[in-house]
Amino acid sequence: PQQQKVVGEFSPYHPLVPGFKHHTEPVRCAIWEVFVAVLPLVLGLSSRNALLCLAPGLANRAGRLGHLLLDHGLITSAFCLCIVTFPAASYAVPVAVSAVVAVAVNVAALARLLARRRRGQWLWWLPAELGEPAFSAEQAGRARFITEFRGLIYLPTCACILARDLPCFRLPFGKTRTFGTGLMDVGLGCFVFLMGLTAPTCRARALNRHQRQAALLKQTVLCLLLTGCGLVRLAVAPDQAVEEYGRDWNVFFTLAAVKMVGSATELLLLPPQSRLPPALPACLLLAAYEVALGPVGRLAITIVRPESAADAQAPAAAAAAALTARRDAGFFEANREGLVACLGLYCLYLLALQVGRLALPVLASRRPADVGRVTGWCAAVAAATLALRVLPAAGLALPESRRLGNAAYVAWILGFCCAYMAACAFASCLFAALAGPYPVSSNNVHLREHQREHQSEHLSQPPPPPASPFLQLVDQHGLAYFLIGNLLTGLTGRCILPALYGRPDFGRVMPPAACAPVLMAYMLVLSLATTWLLPAICRLLAALWRRTATAAARRESRPTTVQPPLHLPQQQQQQFEQQLRLQTISSV
Secondary structure, three states, X not given: OXXXXXXXXXXXXXXXXXXXXXXXXXXXXXXXXXXXXXXXXXXXXXXXXXXXXXXXXXXXXXXXXHHHHHHHHHHHHHHHHHOEOOOXXXXXXXXXXXXXXXXXXXXXXXXXXXXXXXXXXXXXXXXXXXXXXXXXXXXXXXXXXHHHHHHHHHHHHHHHHHHOOOOOXXXXXXXXXXXXXXXXXXXXXXXXXXXXXXXXXXXXXXXXXXXXXXXHHHHHHHHHHHHHHHHHHHHHOOOOOOOOXXXXXXXXXXXXXXXXHHHHHHHHHXXXXXXXXXXXXXXXHHHHHHHHHOOOOOHHHHHOOOOXXXXXXXXXXXHHHHHOOOOXXXXXXXXXXXXXXXXXXXXXXXXXXXXXXXXXHHHOOOOHHHHHHHHHHHHHHHHHHHHOOHHHHOOOXXXXXXXXXXXXXXXXXXXXXXXXXXXXXXXXXXXXXXXXXXXXXXXXXXXXXXXXXXXXXXXXXXXXXXXOHHHHHHHHOHHHHHHHHHHHHHHHHHHHHHHHHOOOOHHHOOOHHHHHHHHHHHHHHHHHHHHHHHHHHHHHHHHHHHHHHHHHXXXXXXXXXXXXXXXXXXXXXXXXXXXXXXXXXXXX
16 A cells, blocks of 8 residues: 655644544545646646647547547546556646646637737637537536536546546545545546536526426436436445445435425525525525534434444544444434434535526526636635635634534535646636737727628637537436446446456556556547447437337327227117217328
């Protein structure tokens, strides 16, 4: 096992919970290191946009496979190198290389755009020349950087679930046991934030009763699907660590519960036309939950209490004993981590719903000024929530805990997601903001011709570089992408690598030089499967659905033949035959 440097550590005894040694494990990584770890994703996205601006024809000639390889090389590969210890012992090396490449490509692209602007030419291409895939009905209602932000959440999550099983994974980026800020601790919170950000009531000013019922029915179907995934996960992999969610609980059950309760709350109690902002009940409930966890309710001791007094006093077994309490005293006792954390994640859902209701209606205009305003809002929210971290550091609140889902964890995830979204917005809209609606002068002959031809002034604003088709697909089928990633992780970790190295514990003999290629190959296969296999399955299911619906419609339109009852009198028999003839004539 690797010996990792401790980057910061809370005091083992917390003043709000006197006498309880709640934190025997050091913080896995500092909070700023989580932002640095995902920085290559944003830098890669910016490099991709700049490269397509330098070579506009590449967007048309690349094709689907070319765009996929481009995104994999610029966005995914740098992050894969960042979370493993080989070839670079420090994650700062791949981050620095990504930053240098991004700065060089962006400076060259900006110089080219400024030169073309001085000559009065189009900064890049017209919309008809792009040939990019159409957005889905759900994606069309939000800005492009929201789609890319959602895609960039799924990519590192699927990369980390395999990388943690490799021997060269950076241990500080793993999940913390009780308290701490690890890179893998943000996955669950980010998924909940995404659900609230694109909730049904975020894009509508008002919803009537029938629209709310239809939206609630759709969300119920999604929750049932998540519950089914949780049951399959429980049946296939029952040997999961109980300290994460419990004995009979997993991440899919948590997402389904938060999604169901959050959707019912926003559709029935907090509709868009309501004057009560969702952030107000979220903050009140979160404050009450924090008080219950602290010195008043002492709920934190109930959740992570030691197994026995002897184990609690043993220094070597204190951390393990606090996480392996008795699991046979009932359903809540067996799954207390997953059940209790749902309350804090529900508050996070409402806070993300508030962000979505403020941002998405403004972004519907797709103007660079509005995008810049929303970017400023996100940066301000991120700064405000991250500033609250001084409270746990001063002993006024419990530290961040994914197991508890406490107020510090909710504030950390909210700040992380808002900062991440602001960075994606800046990377996506940098060139659009530079282009802007510039005046039609004597040098801008191309703009004058287009304005005379189309009698429109909005053509003075050229379109931005085409969005990544792969990120659009991941955003549209995020759950399927995550499920395929879990299947490939199990196939790689339990079948391929043990067969390749001839032993189940392949981590003892696997060379460090093989970790990064295996991780990159896994991400490439996952991308290929999502790009080609998933649309084929969707088309097959759609064809089966259309065929079933057509057959049902034909059966309903077919005239029904009524059999005459037996032993009728002659007069009634004649009336029945006449009625049957009239029915046949009318059907023809």
